[in-house]
Amino acid sequence: MATVELRFSALPEHVRTARLVAAAVARRVGVDESVLDEVRLAVGEACSRAVGLHQRAGVLGGAVRVALTDQEKRFLIEVEDEAGPMSVPAPGADEDADEDMLGLAVITGLVEDLEVTNGVRGGLIRMSWPVPADVLAR
Template sequence: MATVELRFSAQPEHVRTARLVAAAVARRAGVDEAVLDEVRLAVGEACSRAVGLHRSHGITAPVRVALTEEEKAFSIEVGDEVPSAGSESSAAGGPGADEDADPEGEDEMGLAVISGLVDDVEVSSTDVGGLIRMSWPATPPPATAGS
């Protein structure tokens, strides 16, 4: 199991870099070429969401991204450090979190986009921060004999 970890300051211009790295690692992991655009878009949404949450809550900690290559799957975790506001939003698109206008409304829209792009997605939030975990099937390329 190989993992690539990224940490970047909560600036929108860094989201593009995260998308490019995610696509490259997904390709290497054996994610189908037809799905790579979905990977890019989902990572872009998740990272943009984390950046927006950090900025709107005045958090200076970096956004965390972990890209993990497993035997038959490729997963991405995007973490933020915005504590849960006591609302239990453990399901993508779940009810209840859009009571406070713009940031939460944009948050729900981003989660809806992600859940539309990714079949296997989990969203969790604790008093330490939030995490979006997404995964796709992967077929690693066969090992090449010789050089």
């Protein structure tokens, strides 16, 4: 089981890099080409959400952690923020809450295996995709 870990300052300009790294690692571990856009988009949404949480919480100097793990039959991605205790706001509470809910809805539409929980220092989004059996046989 190999893991690539990326940590970046919670700034919007780093989200693109996280998307590119996620797609490259997914391709390397054998995730089906037809799923790569979903991986890229889901990671982008999760990282954008983490950056937004940092900005709204006023957490300066915090980082977003992206862990990309090649498991035996799955490709696992974890996106963790350091914005403090995670809360999923109620729809319509305010503009930030609506943006957060929209981001989670987009991720839910892209990822079948999704878990949104509390991490060590903030929120944690765990997503995974299958690695085709023919890739595993190589």
